Amino acid sequence: MQKYSIFNLVKNAFSNHDNWDLAWKDPTPKKEYDVVIIGGGGHGLATAYYLAKEHNITNVAIIEKGWIGGGNVGRNTTIIRSNYMYDENALFSEFGMNLWRKMSQDLNYNVMFSPRGIINLAHSDAQMNTYARRGNSMRLNGIDAELLNREQVREIIPMADFSENVRFPIFGGLMQPSAGTARHDAVAWGYARQADSMGVDIIQNCEVTGFEVSGGKIKGVRTSRGDIKVKKIGLCVAESTNVLAEKLNMTIPIETHLLQACVSEPVKPVLDRVVTFGAGHFYISQSDKGEMVMGGDLDGYNSYAQRGNLPTLQHVLTEGIAMMPFLSKLKMLRTWGGIMDMSMDGSPIIDKTHIEGLYLNCGWCYGGFKATPASGWTFAHTIAQDRVHELNAGYSLNRFNTGYLLDEKGLGTKTWIS
Amino acid sequence: MLYIKCPHCGMRSQNEFSYGGDASVKRPELNKEISDQDWDNFVYNRKSLRGKHWELWQHLSGCRQWIKVERDTATHEIFNTLKANEDIS
Numbered sequence: 474m475q476k477y478s479i480f481n482l483v484k485n486a487f488s489n490h491d492n493w494d495l496a497w498k499d500p501t502p503k504k505e506y507d508v509v510i511i512g513g514g515g516h517g518l519a520t521a522y523y524l525a526k527e528h529n530i531t532n533v534a535i536i537e538k539g540w541i542g543g544g545n546v547g548r549n550t551t552i553i554r555s556n557y558m559y560d561e562n563a564l565f566s567e568f569g570m571n572l573w574r575k576m577s578q579d580l581n582y583n584v585m586f587s588p589r590g591i592i593n594l595a596h597s598d599a600q601m602n603t604y605a606r607r608g609n610s611m612r613l614n615g616i617d618a619e620l621l622n623r624e625q626v627r628e629i630i631p632m633a634d635f636s637e638n639v640r641f642p643i644f645g646g647l648m649q650p651s652a653g654t655a656r657h658d659a660v661a662w663g664y665a666r667q668a669d670s671m672g673v674d675i676i677q678n679c680e681v682t683g684f685e686v687s688g689g690k691i692k693g694v695r696t697s698r699g700d701i702k703v704k705k706i707g708l709c710v711a712e713s714t715n716v717l718a719e720k721l722n723m724t725i726p727i728e729t730h731l732l733q734a735c736v737s738e739p740v741k742p743v744l745d746r747v748v749t750f751g752a753g754h755f756y757i758s759q760s761d762k763g764e765m766v767m768g769g770d771l772d773g774y775n776s777y778a779q780r781g782n783l784p785t786l787q788h789v790l791t792e793g794i795a796m797m798p799f800l801s802k803l804k805m806l807r808t809w810g811g812i813m814d815m816s817m818d819g820s821p822i823i824d825k826t827h828i829e830g831l832y833l834n835c836g837w838c839y840g841g842f843k844a845t846p847a848s849g850w851t852f853a854h855t856i857a858q859d860r861v862h863e864l865n866a867g868y869s870l871n872r873f874n875t876g877y878l879l880d881e882k883g884l885g886t887k888t889w890i891s
Numbered sequence: 892m893l894y895i896k897c898p899h900c901g902m903r904s905q906n907e908f909s910y911g912g913d914a915s916v917k918r919p920e921l922n923k924e925i926s927d928q929d930w931d932n933f934v935y936n937r938k939s940l941r942g943k944h945w946e947l948w949q950h951l952s953g954c955r956q957w958i959k960v961e962r963d964t965a966t967h968e969i970f971n972t973l974k975a976n977e978d979i980s
Contacts, residue, residue, distance in 0.1 A: 715939035726935035728912070729964070774910040774948075777941045777965040783892055784906050817935045873935040874927055 513537030519849020561867030569847030
């Protein structure tokens with residue numbers, strides 16, 4: 474594989490950039506693999522990469538129904554953070570933050586990680602108290618957190634509404650300075666390119682049609698491009714988790730919902746942080762192209778549509794305008810929807826299943842993108858070692874049975890109830 | 892925008908309704924031995940079908956009645972609506 478470097482860039486300039494290698498190949502599926510990862514999104518690609526890199530397992534195929542990076546890794550608002558209170562979530566996410574910090578070097582691909590900080594706004598004294606508590610918990614877990622008062626917030630984001638008679642005045646906020654954003658497509662492509670270079674087969678336009686299970690063990694997977702014999706399968710399909718679980722006669726604590734996001738027309742630099750509204754569900758950042766990137770609530774009913782409905786978008790943008798009135802002057806450039814695998818306690822699942830050789834990675838709700846490296850790393854460990862790592866021990870499938878829920882926000886699939 | 896035909900009030904916009912999830916989920920019967928698995932299936936586990944899906948909605952800004960709606964979760968087409976006490980055929 475050609476290394477991406479300034480030297481190679483100059484060298485290839487002389488040949489009109491015609492001689493670059495393909496970033497990844499387009500192989501025909503083999504008859505047999507050691508591990509098959511179903512789902513060529515961020516998590517699936519990262520899993521294959523860490524299987525090869527950390528566990529030396531390279532006879533691996535990624536099977537993707539559409540094209541890699543065409544699902545939620547290409548549809549999110551690119552926010553990366555670890556501002557969690559519960560130990561399980563905090564330690565997992567912070568482990569991921571460390572992978573993010575060195576990802577561009579590790580993958581030899583510029584993922585444009587931009588640790589610009591995230592501010593969660595508080596709109597009441599009570600909310601300031603909860604943020605203080607969350608910030609303290611974060612600090613105890615070695616994560617940076619700063620509680621900001623109203624004036625400190627005003628200095629950082631003067632364009633927010635600080636007038637006196639608003640419905641939700643800004644009391645302050647909780648900032649995680651090391652949080653940020655990254656270029657989402659580059660994350661998928663970077664992982665794909667490295668995984669491919671280590672021998673992983675990335676098989677696109679290949680739909681899973683069934684599974685071969687006998688004696689409680691995985692024997693193979695049936696696909697639109699032929700049957701494949703395999704002992705271990707990692708299911709990493711977000712929106713299609715329920716659909717594939719049905720083929721395995723499993724019912725899982727996941728409901729499939731639609732989340733919309735949108736960007737405005739590009740404007741000059743105005744916002745250099747990620748900001749979330751504390752009195753509703755709205756988050757915003759500005760992309761390198763100048764677009765304001767915004768998102769908020771789920772549409773609120775089961776959906777596989779990958780496109781949203783106007784009432785929710787209207788509701789979300791009303792919150793945005795309440796927080797930053799200048800947004801009302803901007804034109805909307807693009808809106809889109811992605812399908813979320815909403816778990817019942819709002820936390821993900823990375824675990825083994827009752828079928829030997831079948832591993833499950835799902836339930837990422839709104840937080841899938843930031844978890845890409847940590848999810849891939851721990852899922853690869855779980856598959857390779859056939860046991861969960863301590864980092865994902867809390868993300869068990871049976872917690873809904875035992876009662877050890879990770880209900881960090883007290884929200885599951887019905888987030889609009891909050 | 893979805894338009895849902897409330898069996899009590901007629902065709903109304905989605906804005907008047909609130910969603911209540913899978914209508915085929917049944918609460919385990921009281922006064923009987925109920926296994927953990929039964930509770931799991933009632934509280935947490937969902938089929939979350941792609942395609943035709945019977946679900947509960949409440950006509951919150953209308954007659955406030957709960958209703959059952961048969962909707963396609965991939966196309967949002969609505970096929971049928973029933974009162975809450977009517978059985979899905």
